[in-house]
Amino acid sequence: MTDPNCAVAHGEAEPETETRTLVAVFATPVAEYLLKYGSDLGYHTVQYDPRENSLPTLDGTADVVVTDHHRPELGEVLRDVLAHPVRWVGVMGNPRHPGPHVEALKQLGVPPEQIDRVHRPIGLNIGSRTPPEIAIATLAGLLADRNGRSGGFF
Known part of the structure; x- marks a missing residue:
């Protein structure tokens, strides 16, 4: 039996497409x-x-990544994002803080169940330091989450 993922990787089949934002x-x-x-x-x-x-306007296809946790409007931005039915929302930042x-x-009166929707830290822990590395780790984490995987090696 042929693995359908291998067929896609080898260009022998088209990947299943879904709307993703x-x-x-x-x-x-x-x-x-x-x-x-x-x-x-x-x-x-x-x-x-x-x-x-x-x-x-955001819908259930949206993955939202907040790339700066030092901005003064962080709370307002997240409150507004959480008012939409986004699939996933996360904030970058050091997990030790x-x-x-x-x-x-x-402080803005957002209910705890909405606050719990916000992921932090985000991405795979691969020791990223530079902006391109951080972006790759973040996207890898989003792909793992979308595919129901924890990320990392087998």
Whole structure:
């Protein structure tokens, strides 16, 4: 029996396609690579920065990645994103430090079950340091999550 994934990898079959949207929040170097690589992975990519444009309409196909946890409007942005039925939302940041988004969302009156929808840290733990590496680790984590996998090696 032929593995259908191998057939796709060898160009012998077309991959199953589904609508996927990747929203990179805030204009950062990591966001630049997320959008570039995300497009290569078949995502419809969207850059959102409240200083530059308005939040697009988001649906259940959207994976939202907040690329800067130091911005003062972090809470408002997440509150607005969580008002949509997005598939996944996460905030980049060092796992050794508490996520500032939790207190910001509490201060805005966001219910705990909505706050719990926000993932942090995000991506696969591969020791990423540069913006391209961080984008790859993040996208790998999103792909693993979409495919019901934990990520990492077999």
